[in-house]
Amino acid sequence: MATPLSAAKTLAALKAEGLTVHEHEGWRTHNRDAATGKKFGPVIGVLIHHTAGHNDRELCFRGRTGLPGPLCHAWLGKTSGLWLLGHGRANHAGAVDLDVLNALRAEKPLPHDDQANADGNDCLYGLEIENLGNGRDPYPDAQYRQAVLWAAALCRAHGWSEKSIAGHKEVQPGKIDPSFDMDDFRAAVRKQLARKPGGAATTPVTTKPGKATKPRVDLSRLVSAAKTDPGARQGHVTYMTGTNLTEAALVKLGYLDKTYAGDGSFGTTTVAAYAKWQRHLGYGGSDADGIPGKISLSRLGERTGLFTVVA
Structure with a gap:
């Protein structure tokens, strides 16, 4: 665990890593600390997201209804x-798996995220990468490289290795972001950390994400939940x-209002939406x-692109 970097030290670390950094007006005091009564930190790692949209910088700054x-x-x-x-504190991680947080803290292999029993906003830095996240929207080489440098800069500043990095999909059940392979991403950060900050790459760095992988929904377990x-x-x-994942797909297709999604419970409203x-x-x-x-669930996953089905 570590004390969060000050605004000045954050900026210096990113620039030292070779990044060109733009500062949004008011960013140094823009946080959720006072509103929630919860101070950001100690920090244990960095979290990578995709935005699921385009031209959404201001949305990420202002937030949206309810968030x-x-x-x-x-x-x-x-x-x-x-x-x-x-x-400071930002609304990016949400409820996450405590076992995964403990693994990040200890820099150990990440366990499967099957709970949402801890607050990730307390202790994780968050990066949102502009991308639709559908597996077909490419990440330009320069953009992916900058994401690697951002993560490396924070890890270097805190003395962390690449094992202090996770994707949102690795810490919160049902999340699918980012839509690239996190092991590849961590490997690229590891190579960056092996060099002096800001130094030219001496070996090729993987900047193209691998094929997006989709999470899987176990049909038998989902049926048990619905019953x-x-x-x-x-x-x-x-x-x-x-x-x-199922609720997210139903929301995407307009069968379920998003206010009823995301709590992990396959309640009567979800049953009714699935029946539609x-x-x-x-x-x-x-x-x-x-x-x-199996057929209806498989088609739901195919239509939305959010998951595949295992029986």
């Missing part, structure tokens, strides 16, 4: 470069990862009861 900004500490555009948007959660106590969670999806596919009667089947 005030800043939504990250830094935003990295496709062609606009690196922008500092906040300093168990509606009648369970409020807040009961049977299968958080699969439920969150089944009817859209032509099912009726008991075949459109809101309990996922």
